[in-house]
Amino acid sequence: MQQMLMTIVLLGLLSGCAQPQLEQPRANGTYLVIEDGQAWAVLVSDGKRVQEQGRVVDTIRLPSKDARVAASYVIETANCGRVQWLSERSDAADGSTTLMSLHSNSSRSQLSQSGxxxxDGLSRVWTVLDYSS
Structure with a gap:
């Protein structure tokens, strides 16, 4: 009887020590990838990646440190129409940083279409990876 009681107590103690597995962090991010005349808008959310492929319509880079806008990228896609990304400069205590934001030249209804x-990335900060020569 004592052995049975001791086994039950030991099993109770051991089961209290078991911890559930913690969820692993999942990748999130928004990227505009430019390579020559091709462009890909890539959204990664909870580890799942979706992308919209298009073509580059216009790219403007402003080298002046005084300009509020550092660069502008306009791409055209089949599902979203023309979309513009603006890279905005902002001075920080540790140096100059740029924030990339998305601006649509298309109507909001075109951006909200299912295709x-x-x-989905309108309110997110974008990272531009420009591999053009």
Whole structure:
């Protein structure tokens, strides 16, 4: 009887020590990838990646440190129409930083269509990876 009681107590103690597995962090991010005349708007949310492919319509880079806008990228996609990304300069205590934001030249209804994945990234900060020569 004592052995049975001791086994039950030991099992109770051991089961209290078991911890559930913690969820692993999942990747999140929004990227505009430019390579020559091709462009990809890539959204990664909870580890799942979706992308919208398009073509580069216009790219402007402003080298002046005084300009509020550092660069502008305009791409055209089949599902979202023309979309513009602006890289804005802002001075910080540790140096100059740029924030990339998305601005649509298309109507909001076109960005909210089910085929357009870019509309989900309107409120997010974007990273531009420009591999053009």
């Amino acid at each position: 357009c994945v870019i509309g």
